[in-house]
Amino acid sequence: MKLYYSPGACSLASHIVAREAGIAIELVKVDFSSKRTQVGIDFLTINPKGNVPVLELDDGSFLTEGPAIIQFLADSKPERDLVPRNGAMSRYRLQEWLGFINSDLHTNYAPLFNPATPELIRSAKQEVLFKYYAFIERSLTSQQWLLGEQFSAADAYLFTVTNWARHVGLDLSRLPAITAFQQRVAGRPQVREALLAEGLLRD
Known part of the structure; x- marks a missing residue:
């Protein structure tokens, strides 16, 4: 492939x-x-x-x-074990996370990569991203991975999108659970x- x-x-x-x-x-x-x-x-x-x-x-x-x-x-x-089996409720939870990362995080980053984006829109997008990251922070405060204690494909997607923060001036250092999550994923061989x-x- x-x-x-x-x-x-x-x-x-x-x-x-x-x-x-x-x-x-x-x-x-x-x-x-x-x-x-x-x-x-x-x-x-x-x-x-x-x-x-x-x-x-x-x-x-x-x-x-x-x-x-x-x-x-x-x-x-x-x-x-990167995704739960089809038909299991945990599989729908995985798809729930993938959909959220794709439609809410991913799309709000896009304007931040465009230097022509007006500052007013840029600030608004950053505020939206911080709101979504606050939600993720709450989830990761009580568990290591998005689905619990098992690394999944959804974690790979969150890691990838969240890596963009440093390229667009989005400071996530005030979110310790997300910071620790990024370090855990980056440490995987x-x-x-x-x-x-x-x-x-x-x-």
């Missing part, structure tokens, strides 16, 4: 889940500005939506959208491997 990614983008979550699951994938880097892959292919011919991640399956078909890819990869190796592979860490 191939994972089309951009370093540090939301595709990092899929990359982490693949490594945590022990799935060998070929990484294909995508340049956001040119919309071309590292070998010069027009990325829009692969995903007309223009977004990473994209997972190219062994049969040549493509799967898009991070939450779907994350669950597909984790379900491919159920023995790694497979996460470190993913960060190194994407050039986000130096060995």
Whole structure:
């Protein structure tokens, strides 16, 4: 399988889940500005939506959208316990977290990466993010991971999105549970491997 990614983008979550699951994938880097892959292919011919991640399956078909890819990869190796089994209430809790991270955290970060975003809108988005992070802080104060005591695919997604805070001037240091969570995830060997592979860490 191939994972089309951009370093540090939301595709990092899929990359982490693949490594945590022990799935060998070929990484294909995508340049956001040119919309071309590292070998010069027009990325829009692969995903007309223009977004990473994209997972190219062994049969040549493509799967898009991070939450779907994350669950597909984790379900491919159920023995790694990265997602609860289908039909269990805990699986719906996982999907609840994935939906929240995707629709509320992820989307509110987007304007902060645009230098043309007016300061008034930037401040409003930061306030919204702090409100959401306060909710997450309460959850992580009483448990290590989003689903309790077991690291899951949802934690990989939260870690990835929350890493963006330092790039957009969002100071999360007043949230000790989230700070500790980020450190726990970053300390996982497979996460470190993913960060190194994407050039986000130096060995």
